[in-house]
Amino acid sequence: MKLPESQVAVLNAASATDETPIDRLATEADLKPETATQAVFELRDESLLDVTERESVEYELTEEGRAYVEADLPETRLYRAAVDAGADEDPVQMGQVIGAADLDGPEVDIALANYGRKGYGDIESGELAADPDADAGADPEAAALETLAGGEGADGIDDEVLDQLVSRNLLDRNERTVRTVTLTDAGVTALMEGVETAETVDRLTPEMLTSGAWQDVAFTEYNVEADAPEVQGGKTHVLRQTAERVKDVLVGMGFQEMEGPHADADFWINDCLFMPQDHPARTHWDRFALDVPPIADLPDELVDNVERAHRAGVGEDGDGYHSPWSEDFARAIALRGHTTSLSMRYLSGTEVGELDPPQRYFSVEKVYRNDTLDATHLLEFFQIEGWVMAENLSVRDLMGTFVEFYEQFGITDIQFKPHYNPYTEPSFELFGKHPTTGELIEIGNSGMFRDEVLEPLGVEHDVMAWGLALERLAMLTTGAEDIRDLHGTLADLDFLRGAEVTY
Numbered sequence: 001m002k003l004p005e006s007q008v009a010v011l012n013a014a015s016a017t018d019e020t021p022i023d024r025l026a027t028e029a030d031l032k033p034e035t036a037t038q039a040v041f042e043l044r045d046e047s048l049l050d051v052t053e054r055e056s057v058e059y060e061l062t063e064e065g066r067a068y069v070e071a072d073l074p075e076t077r078l079y080r081a082a083v084d085a086g087a088d089e090d091p092v093q094m095g096q097v098i099g100a101a102d103l104d105g106p107e108v109d110i111a112l113a114n115y116g117r118k119g120y121g122d123i124e125s126g127e128l129a130a131d132p133d134a135d136a137g138a139d140p141e142a143a144a145l146e147t148l149a150g151g152e153g154a155d156g157i158d159d160e161v162l163d164q165l166v167s168r169n170l171l172d173r174n175e176r177t178v179r180t181v182t183l184t185d186a187g188v189t190a191l192m193e194g195v196e197t198a199e200t201v202d203r204l205t206p207e208m209l210t211s212g213a214w215q216d217v218a219f220t221e222y223n224v225e226a227d228a229p230e231v232q233g234g235k236t237h238v239l240r241q242t243a244e245r246v247k248d249v250l251v252g253m254g255f256q257e258m259e260g261p262h263a264d265a266d267f268w269i270n271d272c273l274f275m276p277q278d279h280p281a282r283t284h285w286d287r288f289a290l291d292v293p294p295i296a297d298l299p300d301e302l303v304d305n306v307e308r309a310h311r312a313g314v315g316e317d318g319d320g321y322h323s324p325w326s327e328d329f330a331r332a333i334a335l336r337g338h339t340t341s342l343s344m345r346y347l348s349g350t351e352v353g354e355l356d357p358p359q360r361y362f363s364v365e366k367v368y369r370n371d372t373l374d375a376t377h378l379l380e381f382f383q384i385e386g387w388v389m390a391e392n393l394s395v396r397d398l399m400g401t402f403v404e405f406y407e408q409f410g411i412t413d414i415q416f417k418p419h420y421n422p423y424t425e426p427s428f429e430l431f432g433k434h435p436t437t438g439e440l441i442e443i444g445n446s447g448m449f450r451d452e453v454l455e456p457l458g459v460e461h462d463v464m465a466w467g468l469a470l471e472r473l474a475m476l477t478t479g480a481e482d483i484r485d486l487h488g489t490l491a492d493l494d495f496l497r498g499a500e501v502t503y
């Protein structure tokens, strides 16, 4: 049989009767560990070797553990000092013993806690008693530390003692996979019949590069059909891919991107949107309030206009909420529950100045809501915010924009449902059909901003606007049935790894 050089070396170094760890094989075969490992697995695939994997546990003293090997455990020192002070006969003042035991800082608590646990004596109303029969010299924890420090393994040591030392942070437990190798019958037969080094070499090794041997060898041809280990390269997360695609599509439709704070004044998040201050969404149940100083820089005139709209409404027939409005509440900071706060900032002229129609703006940004987690809800998600300002906009324009947008993702059957928002009239919710379950899922909310929103902002033209859910769009495009499969701690790695790469 002819085999590549490294495989021949490994085969010769392996035994049919002894399990040889790969490290030792590598040394004996004079190969780098990674070259030996690779050869081992190739020989295993040829059924010439058996590989056994075993988890091995090794213990290593922490710095604190090593210190106690030198200086003894704090509780042992305390016990000795207690006995020296006569506490084995009558209880002694604790302070006196601690001083004599030379314990400092955290060692005092450690000593006291373990003193009781190990039955060295009682501690009561500031006095320490020592049990005359306790044998602090034969402490199993101290003995175990000593053994391990001496380089002997943990084999003879009781598991409970080891656990205790790990939980006291005196030992680190390291788990390692050890692979050992034995020759199979086929391997033995092959060796007996004679194994030669193949003239052709199947791989360039570090050894060949350093020795220069690569110049003289003939390489085997590639077998492109051979099994190869799967390589999981890094790639853009599906959700990020979807976000990038959304941005491209919107930019392609003539939109510009908005940016702004995740933590913002309620003024921008809610008041500008004609959301009454006693609206349920503004209570502490739903709002992630932040304990930080309120916003300082709000345009005075705008604050007055917004307050007036809340109190008295807008226009001749306008009516306000007849409910309290406090500027302090408007200035308080919370995590934004929607990115419509950005739309308000931009429409007010404070971000990029006064805007003349037509204008189109969008963002794809995180929002935060105190929702209950389920298959379609996360506490943090991405909203695709957007608005168009133009003269004479109608609901047709709004619907047409969505049809055009979702078509770019192959979604051609969106449905609309009349809805209510305090800030838009009319309002529509959008629904899409899940590709596998056929269920209708809500994918967005939209509408035409009402005068109560636009007039205080100083906007004199129609504005249609929306907030779409990026995760829901990703559910429709990927077929994920649970948002938590896409991201978060429960994300389905196979699904993410298998997701198509798009450019």
Ligand SMILES: N[C@@H](Cc1ccccc1)C(=O)O
Binding pocket: 337, 338, 339, 340, 421, 424, 445, 446, 447, 465, 466, 467, 468
């Ligand atoms: N803010 C709305 C979306 C929306 C934005 C703008 C206009 C209408 C609706 C939401 O979070 O659901």
